[in-house]
Amino acid sequence: DAGVIQSPRHEVTEMGQEVTLRCKPISGHNSLFWYRQTMMRGLELLIYFNNNVPIDDSGMPEDRFSAKMPNASFSTLKIQPSEPRDSAVYFCASRRLAGVANEQFFGPGTRLTVL
Amino acid sequence: QQQVKQSPQSLIVQKGGISIINCAYENTAFDYFPWYQQFPGKGPALLIAIRPDVSEKKEGRFTISFNKSAKQFSLHIMDSQPGDSATYFCAASNVGDQFYFGTGTSLTVIP
Numbered sequence: 518d519a520g521v522i523q524s525p526r527h528e529v530t531e532m533g534q535e536v537t538l539r540c541k542p543i544s545g546h547n548s549l550f551w552y553r554q555t556m557m558r559g560l561e562l563l564i565y566f567n568n569n570v571p572i573d574d575s576g577m578p579e580d581r582f583s584a585k586m587p588n589a590s591f592s593t594l595k596i597q598p599s600e601p602r603d604s605a606v607y608f609c610a611s612r613r614l615a616g617v618a619n620e621q622f623f624g625p626g627t628r629l630t631v632l
Numbered sequence: 633q634q635q636v637k638q639s640p641q642s643l644i645v646q647k648g649g650i651s652i653i654n655c656a657y658e659n660t661a662f663d664y665f666p667w668y669q670q671f672p673g674k675g676p677a678l679l680i681a682i683r684p685d686v687s688e689k690k691e692g693r694f695t696i697s698f699n700k701s702a703k704q705f706s707l708h709i710m711d712s713q714p715g716d717s718a719t720y721f722c723a724a725s726n727v728g729d730q731f732y733f734g735t736g737t738s739l740t741v742i743p
Contacts, residue, residue: 521675548728550730550731559733559734559735559736560676560721560733560736562730562731562733565730567728572730573730608675608676610675614728619664619666619681619725619727619728620666620678620681621678621731622678623668623675623676623677624675625673625674625675626674626675
């Protein structure tokens with residue numbers, strides 16, 4: 518299995534630009550999570566989906582952030598407009614909702630730098 | 633309100649020593665308690681997990697001790713090795729729900 522795939526791995530952009538992060542979950546997984554990691558705030562849950570439906574987006578910082586999951590094999594996290602304080606590593610994780618199985622599998626992350 | 637509190641923030645241990653990281657949780661309904669290990673430049677990966685029906689789980693050099701009445705659980709790394717140097721996160725959840733992660737512990741094992 519290829520694991521969770523994220524792209525790009527690194528993104529450098531200027532303040533005010535639109536940024537789109539992409540995630541392909543593990544095949545057969547039906548739950549997807551977006552996290553943000555910084556030194557100051559640690560690992561923060563931004564939003565998660567079950568069966569492509571957003572369940573909890575209370576962690577999304579503000580309206581500049583939006584996430585979609587149009588199908589079971591693809592999700593995007595968009596920041597528009599981006600700001601320097603959005604600089605962080607963004608992780609996508611997926612999980613298979615079945616019985617007592619609960620492990621989340623993380624992707625390698627996207628390191629975002631907003632200048 | 634922080635659902636899971638983790639300590640210490642950083643830990644330095646000599647090779648061969650025991651590393652201990654502690655976590656405390658608030659919600660008594662939580663029924664899944666994983667520990668994740670993260671190396672620099674990588675995503676977190678599941679190390680070991682426990683459910684509240686047992687007080688201890690051991691996998692190789694890694695042991696989770698769980699105290700349901702105190703709402704606490706800890707990770708013990710026996711015979712710590714330089715290769716164990718990483719950041720460790722505890723978490724708690726209900727099955728099928730989101731994870732509530734601790735703030736992480738940076739472990740350095742000195743040769």
